[in-house]
Amino acid sequence: MAEILARTIEVTRKYSAVTALDRVSIDIHAGELVGLLGPNGAGKSTLVNLFAGLRRPTSGTVELLGGSPLDPVRRRGIGVTPQETGLPPTLRVGECVDFVAAHFPAAVDRGALLERFGLDDLVRRQIGGLSGGQKRRLAVALAFVGDPRLVFLDEPTTGLDVGARRALWDGIRQFHAEGGTVVITSHYLEEIEALAERVVVIGEGRVLTDGTMDEIRGLVGIRRVTLTSAELPDLPGVLGVEHDGSRTHLLTVDADALVRELVLADVPFSDLEIRPTSLEEAFLTITARETITARESQTA
Numbered sequence: 001m002a003e004i005l006a007r008t009i010e011v012t013r014k015y016s017a018v019t020a021l022d023r024v025s026i027d028i029h030a031g032e033l034v035g036l037l038g039p040n041g042a043g044k045s046t047l048v049n050l051f052a053g054l055r056r057p058t059s060g061t062v063e064l065l066g067g068s069p070l071d072p073v074r075r076r077g078i079g080v081t082p083q084e085t086g087l088p089p090t091l092r093v094g095e096c097v098d099f100v101a102a103h104f105p106a107a108v109d110r111g112a113l114l115e116r117f118g119l120d121d122l123v124r125r126q127i128g129g130l131s132g133g134q135k136r137r138l139a140v141a142l143a144f145v146g147d148p149r150l151v152f153l154d155e156p157t158t159g160l161d162v163g164a165r166r167a168l169w170d171g172i173r174q175f176h177a178e179g180g181t182v183v184i185t186s187h188y189l190e191e192i193e194a195l196a197e198r199v200v201v202i203g204e205g206r207v208l209t210d211g212t213m214d215e216i217r218g219l220v221g222i223r224r225v226t227l228t229s230a231e232l233p234d235l236p237g238v239l240g241v242e243h244d245g246s247r248t249h250l251l252t253v254d255a256d257a258l259v260r261e262l263v264l265a266d267v268p269f270s271d272l273e274i275r276p277t278s279l280e281e282a283f284l285t286i287t288a289r290e291t292i293t294a295r296e297s298q299t300a
């Protein structure tokens with residue numbers, strides 16, 4: 001098994017009454033490209049900030065490159081792009097890269113880095129004169145300046161158009177192809193599908209699933225059964241119900257069994273359609289279902 005570059009062991013992080021992370025244990029191995037996926041407020045940024053030494057856990061242990069993330073020597077081995085960054089507006093792009101590079105013993109070549117992130121034409125431009133998308137690309141490029149073994153990218157492509165997002169993905173893929181390790185959080189399922197080999201789904205501060213993209217898809221092989229019916233009884237195996245005008249959508253893992261139940265229930269229905277859910281729908285269903293299960297076990 002590859003070396004563990006970062007890990008949390010039973011980590012809990014509270015902010016007053018809010019439990020942002022609840023006994024989370026995750027290992028990040030050398031060479032992995034891990035996607036952290038979860039709805040707003042799930043705890044993804046908190047996890048990244050703990051790994052980057054920007055926050056301390058309330059309880060449990062966080063390890064980075066074999067030591068503590070609070071140790072500056074370990075931190076020099078990583079690169080981070082937080083969710084929000086403020087870059088000095090009067091500095092030129094090239095100066096900003098040089099400034100960050102001065103903090104590291106072995107910085108990468110500036111020209112190659114800017115080219116990798118499509119910023120080579122902007123080396124003399126003041127940061128205040130960059131577009132929002134260009135600033136975001138620079139913020140992501142800065143994570144790679146110190147030639148890190150491991151980078152944490154917290155929603156790196158928020159606010160980027162499709163072209164810029166794809167260019168950034170190429171930069172991340174190239175780093176990974178050269179042996180780099182990446183942990184990326186995203187709201188975009190398309191982004192996690194395009195990049196990550198391993199997907200960790202986080203909801204309400206807990207790890208809900210941790211597997212390959214294919215395992216996650218298989219695990220959530222949920223179907224959408226859509227029909228028109230005036231009145232439907234409660235049917236077994238239904239994970240979620242949505243109404244859309246006269247149409248009712250039923251989410252289930254076993255559409256055949258559900259259709260048999262519908263016929264046995266002897267209720268009139270018409271225009272039955274069955275189709276696979278998108279990963280997005282499946283993901284929303286898992287997080288909702290896990291949350292319900294967690295609530296039930298807390299109240300039991």
Ligand SMILES: Nc1ncnc2c1ncn2[C@@H]1O[C@H](COP(=O)(O)OP(=O)(O)OP(=O)(O)O)[C@@H](O)[C@H]1O
Pocket residue numbers: 015018019020038039040041042043044045046047083
């Ligand atoms: N500094 C803070 N003070 C108080 N509560 C906080 C703080 N930071 C985060 N939280 C809370 O902790 C929980 C987890 O937040 P976190 O930002 O880690 O989630 P996230 O998954 O990154 O969300 P998003 O996708 O919206 O960025 C949320 O309920 C949030 O409101």
